[in-house]
Amino acid sequence: MKAKLLKTVFKIIWTLLIITSLISCSQHTPKLEENVSLSKVDLDEDYESISDEYAKQVLKVGTTTSTIPKNLKIIKSAKVKYKVKNVKRATYQIKQVVIKYGAYISEMRFENNLYEKSNRFTIKIPQQYFDSVMDSISDVAEFIDYENITTQDVTEEYIDLQSRLKTKLEVKGRYESILRKNAITVEDILATEDKIRIIQEEIEAAQGKLKYLSNKVSFSTIQIDLYETVDYKEEPVTYNKTFWAKSKNALSYGWEFLESLFIGILYIWPLTITGIILLIYLRKRVRKK
Numbered sequence: 269m270k271a272k273l274l275k276t277v278f279k280i281i282w283t284l285l286i287i288t289s290l291i292s293c294s295q296h297t298p299k300l301e302e303n304v305s306l307s308k309v310d311l312d313e314d315y316e317s318i319s320d321e322y323a324k325q326v327l328k329v330g331t332t333t334s335t336i337p338k339n340l341k342i343i344k345s346a347k348v349k350y351k352v353k354n355v356k357r358a359t360y361q362i363k364q365v366v367i368k369y370g371a372y373i374s375e376m377r378f379e380n381n382l383y384e385k386s387n388r389f390t391i392k393i394p395q396q397y398f399d400s401v402m403d404s405i406s407d408v409a410e411f412i413d414y415e416n417i418t419t420q421d422v423t424e425e426y427i428d429l430q431s432r433l434k435t436k437l438e439v440k441g442r443y444e445s446i447l448r449k450n451a452i453t454v455e456d457i458l459a460t461e462d463k464i465r466i467i468q469e470e471i472e473a474a475q476g477k478l479k480y481l482s483n484k485v486s487f488s489t490i491q492i493d494l495y496e497t498v499d500y501k502e503e504p505v506t507y508n509k510t511f512w513a514k515s516k517n518a519l520s521y522g523w524e525f526l527e528s529l530f531i532g533i534l535y536i537w538p539l540t541i542t543g544i545i546l547l548i549y550l551r552k553r554v555r556k557k
Contacts, residue, residue: 447464
């Protein structure tokens, strides 16, 4: 009996140990899986593995997009100075760019001295091609001295002129209505016409200013200075004339002397005629003797 009791107790204790170990393993296993999964995430998650769409969404968070309104009135201008190998060839290349983008040359000045050849000219280009032209003309440069680009925002001035012009047109319309319906006497008619004349002058001035700003905005200005260095050559102090040059000068001076002599005789024609008459008279007297 005692032996059977001991075997039963041993089996119960062994069963409890097995159950306890299984429970402990089941409790620790999820932690191991969680640790393994976390380690995989740390290894796999890299900046390069982020998709483009996700990156765009991340970048949009906490940021604001800056878009330039299309109705802005911006005047663009630039001044550039380039050293080139050949001024004439570089000028020709820029002229081809001007033709390509529908621009035109407004002025040009070429200079040539002992040290360098230079050409300064100004081109007017449609504003939408400003950057393209700047990139194209810089290709002719052997060395870039400077490139200065300036912008002027005239949107506020443009809108103010438009609103003022609209108001003046409305005022003019009211004056014209008064002139047609309410002006009876001559004084009323003259006073109203004078008001219309003044407001019309203001309207034309505003329209002219708007047109000027529109042209400045539509066509950007680029002033280009090209130059090439040349070998210094000292100017001679004196020049030795050739035989043909001397002969030409001698013929010219001789002809001028004859012209001067003939004109001088014409100036003293009374004395010349008197001298001729006197000479004829003296010859006759001498013959008679």
